[in-house]
Amino acid sequence: MADIYGKDLPRGATVALPLAGVALLVAGWHAVAVYVVGDPTLLPTPLQMFTALWTWIAGGGFLPHMMATLYGTLGGLALGASLGFAAGVLVAEIRYLDRSVYPMVLALQAMPVVAIAPLVIVWFGIGLASKVALVAIGTFFVMFIHTVAGMHAAAGELIDMCKAFGGTRWRIVREVKIKHSLNYVFSGLEICSALSFILCVVGEFIAAPNGLGYYVKAASSDINASGMFAAIAVLAALASLLALLVRFVHRHVVFWQFRKA
Amino acid sequence: MTMFANAAGDFLRRLLPIVLLVAVWWALVWALDVPSRLMPSPPEVGRRIYDGLVVTGDLWAHLWSTTEATLLGFLLGGGLAIVVGSTLAMSRTLELLAYPLVVLIQSVPKVSVAPLILLWAGFDIRSTVILVALICFFPIFVGTFVGVRAAPPVLVDLFSTLNAGRFATFLHCNLPHAAGSIFAGMEVGWGFALVGCVVMEFITGLSGAGFLIQNSANNLDAETAVAAMVLLGVLGFIGGALLQQAKRRLVFWEGSARHG
Numbered sequence A: 001m002a003d004i005y006g007k008d009l010p011r012g013a014t015v016a017l018p019l020a021g022v023a024l025l026v027a028g029w030h031a032v033a034v035y036v037v038g039d040p041t042l043l044p045t046p047l048q049m050f051t052a053l054w055t056w057i058a059g060g061g062f063l064p065h066m067m068a069t070l071y072g073t074l075g076g077l078a079l080g081a082s083l084g085f086a087a088g089v090l091v092a093e094i095r096y097l098d099r100s101v102y103p104m105v106l107a108l109q110a111m112p113v114v115a116i117a118p119l120v121i122v123w124f125g126i127g128l129a130s131k132v133a134l135v136a137i138g139t140f141f142v143m144f145i146h147t148v149a150g151m152h153a154a155a156g157e158l159i160d161m162c163k164a165f166g167g168t169r170w171r172i173v174r175e176v177k178i179k180h181s182l183n184y185v186f187s188g189l190e191i192c193s194a195l196s197f198i199l200c201v202v203g204e205f206i207a208a209p210n211g212l213g214y215y216v217k218a219a220s221s222d223i224n225a226s227g228m229f230a231a232i233a234v235l236a237a238l239a240s241l242l243a244l245l246v247r248f249v250h251r252h253v254v255f256w257q258f259r260k261a
Numbered sequence B: 001m002t003m004f005a006n007a008a009g010d011f012l013r014r015l016l017p018i019v020l021l022v023a024v025w026w027a028l029v030w031a032l033d034v035p036s037r038l039m040p041s042p043p044e045v046g047r048r049i050y051d052g053l054v055v056t057g058d059l060w061a062h063l064w065s066t067t068e069a070t071l072l073g074f075l076l077g078g079g080l081a082i083v084v085g086s087t088l089a090m091s092r093t094l095e096l097l098a099y100p101l102v103v104l105i106q107s108v109p110k111v112s113v114a115p116l117i118l119l120w121a122g123f124d125i126r127s128t129v130i131l132v133a134l135i136c137f138f139p140i141f142v143g144t145f146v147g148v149r150a151a152p153p154v155l156v157d158l159f160s161t162l163n164a165g166r167f168a169t170f171l172h173c174n175l176p177h178a179a180g181s182i183f184a185g186m187e188v189g190w191g192f193a194l195v196g197c198v199v200m201e202f203i204t205g206l207s208g209a210g211f212l213i214q215n216s217a218n219n220l221d222a223e224t225a226v227a228a229m230v231l232l233g234v235l236g237f238i239g240g241a242l243l244q245q246a247k248r249r250l251v252f253w254e255g256s257a258r259h260g
Helices: A013-037 A046-058 A062-093 A095-108 A113-124 A128-152 A156-164 A169-206 A212-221 A225-253 B002-032 B042-055 B059-090 B092-107 B110-121 B125-149 B153-161 B166-204 B209-218 B222-250 B252-259
Strands: none
Touching: A013 A046, A013 B092, A046 A062, A046 A225, A062 A095, A062 A128, A062 A169, A062 A212, A062 A225, A095 A128, A095 B002, A113 A128, A113 A169, A113 B166, A113 B209, A113 B222, A128 A169, A156 A169, A169 A212, A169 A225, A169 B110, A169 B166, A212 A225, A212 B110, A225 B092, A225 B110, B002 B042, B042 B059, B042 B222, B059 B092, B059 B125, B059 B166, B059 B209, B059 B222, B092 B125, B110 B125, B110 B166, B125 B166, B153 B166, B166 B209, B166 B222, B209 B222, B222 B252
């Protein structure tokens, strides 16, 4: 087989090259920060970023902000995702709703959901409630669409067979359709895990008494790039952790999709 | 004649959900008796849009600045994504080398860098363009990379049998094969691009639909805020429709298979 992509690398290159990439990345960042910018209030070196993070944690100012963001994100995600799933199951099962509501929600998707953030703050006030509401609204629609698509994807033969063996409607929904939808549901949940942090942070940008998004924006006004980098790094770590967790649960719950043939 | 009827029917079928949506919205506002400073009814928003676009014309400036920044950022981010995605897909060495950077870019919630970009680029359209480019880069990059690598090995073998160089193979085999996937990435990217633009406008507060939404929400002028949201939805819809049209023209060989 032809190898135009250069896949016949020597053994060990698949480990050595990414490591070299990490080294290049860190060295390049450091070099730009020291020799090009030369001002830690605009661009900190990697080390300065970690120092800033450490003093922030040690000073005790870090934990309240992180917890505020986590409460908003996870609370909104739990609320929006579970409601979206329940609504998706219901709508996919009721023919008239499926024909009317599903296309409506798809049409609504053209609008970026973050645009609603200032209105949500007017509705729910500045604080945890508006963050939870914003995240819940955004994740609801994603979960709803994925659940309905998943319920539609259930194999017709299986449903027919279940009917032939006298399965009740509820049983078909539970044993065939919901089980089939799970793969879609978890893909939706993975999208939601990234989306929920984004929405929470946007809510905190606009108006919030605390949270990592609030901190990043406040640090921007203070011209404190080290603090911003530290907060963004924490956000990236939290979002990655949540995505990994979702993927882990996905593999265990929908194990048959990942079984090796 | 039948073709025309089909097209008209297709258009109506697309419009129907939006009509239903407006009806539900109107019914909810009317039934719950929501005050219009919290959530206006469709006719109020319609009148505001009509006023803003036809009578006073005050919405045009905001609509234009949002469109301009989104479009510029989308072109910048999309162009970079296609070039970088193709390069990394065609060279496994570069792919492995750039892997940590890709993971890094993917793991950071892009929106959270907005204040940082503001600090670097200032209160200017440049900030918005950069954030938009950063946000829409990733889906288009993934679409390009996956599409280029997915070229059928048999075809790639044929090219190398005919002594085609790597670039010629890319240009005539991998790239046409990736085109559908690139367009799929661009459709996702356009939605992301609007998000980036709106968030930056929230923060800079200079102009644009995002500024309009936030400013009018603060003044309890929900009519203007919802009007701006509707216009954003229209922008998202037009962008998606244009991309689908371009895909049907440019990647015509995939059209019939994907359309059904």
